Amino acid sequence: MKTPNTDLTRWLERSGMSRNELARRVKAAAQTWGQPHITPNASTVRRWLEGDQPRTPVPEILADVFSGHFAYRVTTYDLGFGEGGTAERSLAYNASFAVTVEAVTDLGRADVDRRNFLAVAPFAAVAAVGPSRDWLLNTLDQQPEPGPRVRLEDVGAVRNMFGEFQKVDVLQGGGSGRLILAEYMNQHVFPLLRRTHTEEVRRALCEAAAEQTYLLGWMAYDNGEHGTAQRYLIQSLRLAEESKNSALGAHVLAGMADQATLLGKPEEGRRLAQSGRAGLGKAASPACLADLWALEARALAKLGDKAQAAHAVVQSEAAFGRVRPEEEQEWAAFIDPAYLHGEHANTFRDLDESKQAEEHARRSIEHARKQRRARRGAMSQAALAVSHLQRRDLEAAHAAGLRTLSLSRQVKSSRCVEAVQDLQSRMEPYGKHRLIADFNERARELVAAA
Structure with missing residues (x-):
């Protein structure tokens, strides 16, 4: 005998939507998710309320619909469908901007709630292969959600917070302040990604969100939570691609390279550093280039290649010699x-x-x-x-x-x-x-x- 889904019933009642309206919205959202075969009707919604468990990604799409309606994050867990695929989905580098927004939002919510499944999420050694490749290919699918328009002033407020959180990490360690940053992102930043924007604002917002999502990943990494860190870094890379900021994307790959080498995967660390250099360009950020060469040297040393490691150190020092601090982005301050x-x-x-x-x-x-x-x-x-x-x-x-x-x-x-x-x-x-x-x-x- 099925158990009625009282959580979904409660959220539907709070929304004021009819079953037909919810079915219509899920169908429309499924198109955005690249799932045109999902075509529920009022009878389908009735079965969900009675306890039927819809197949993935329907629970995630339902969470998307309710989140858009209430203008704050509602998760599959809230709707009575369990944790969903948060841990796995946040390892994916999805071409859809809408899916990326949902993945990083779910990750932030789970991090703040300290869900057990995320605490034990493993570091996946091969998970960075696709993201680093796709970042280089630079293929985008921009699907912003409707809603109140975001202004550049909103993005400026987000950017003003970044430097403060970065100082907390540098001076006190990744274990200090990360959950405060995650809560700030959940309440003030990720919701902005789901609203409408001009092209200029959308890029600026994705850039600011990518910076802070990277910082969340770096702080988790510094605190030894490598599965969580990896997931934040992959989603940060996708947001950086959306912002068209190649230096920021290369910076994220540097963090991924550092983590891979630390965890005993120096070949992967070297490849990620090389991918960052390939996508960076010659003049984008000498500081980031110096970092990528330094991390490639670290990986080469672990591999026992003395000559190439020493060469990479020389290249790192040469790149840093070209740094002009006033021309670098804020995240580069501590390189x-x-x-x-x-x-x-x-x-x-x-x-x-x-x-x-x-x-x-x-x-x-x-x-x-x-x-x-x-x-x-x-x-x-x-x-x-x-x-x-x-x-x-x-x-x-x-x-x-x-x-x-x-x-x-x-x-x-x-x-x-x-x-x-x-x-x-x-x-x-x-x-x-x-x-x-x-x-x-x-x-x-x-x-x-x-």
Whole structure:
């Protein structure tokens, strides 16, 4: 015996729509979704209310219809149809702008609600192949929803918030403030994407939304939530494509490359970085180009290609030498010496080139100290400690390790904890030496808390 769908009944009553009207709207929305075979009628709606479970993507289309009617996000979960395909759908790079908007909106809602299915969503190693290819091909299907027209002033308000959230991430770590940003996006940004716009406003809004969706992904990545991060980054890439901002799209691919390499997929990391460079163009953003070369170097070092990794570092430094800060976009502000020298330090660390690793680590540490950037300072101190270990200087390694711990405690970042754990594993060959034992004892609380 079927159980009536009381949730759907309640939402239908609140809307004031008849069954015929709901069926008509679902049919019209299905056309936008590229599903012309979905043609419900009043009898179909009656069966849904009685407990029939419609096939995907009908629940998602129903959520779209109710969201448009109420002007805020209504999910398949709200309508009594369960979680829907949020985790899987947000891995897809969909040609339809309308479907992209629904995917990223569902993802943001699930993130704020801390749904279990998203917390355990895995990182999919091959999921970036299609998005990076499609971004390069630049094929678009622009299908904005009807509704109150969005103005450039609305977009300006969104952009003004980006810098503040970016500072929170840089200074306090990805674990601080992400859910506040997600709630802001759900309440103020994603709803704007569903309304009508002039072409100028639509591009500007997609650009602003892409920046902040990327930041959500980056903060999730820094907090060790890689499945969530990957899904945000893929949807950010699609929004960046819609904005026609090639530098922003390349920036998103840089984040995806960084994540792939960190998770033990350096070949994929290298390919993503190369895709970013291919789509960037020569003059779009020297800062982004420097980042892409740095991340390609990281991947090459993991692959053991010393010559190509060193070449990529040189290219990164050359690109950064052409940076004019006043000409760069706001998201590029922290692609700077503290960051790039830190990445180069890790590249040479992985190549077992301790002298060069130490040089870059010290330069990164100095810049990070002046900017009070504890996360970057912690990771570069960890690279410095490893360079000392590679020369068997345990006292210097111990001292740098303690500085790593001190800085790591100032931020909420899983990457800092992972840097400490990596340092511990590299110290294992030295057995129970008193300095190693002391470091492990001091690190215990930080690692346990994570």
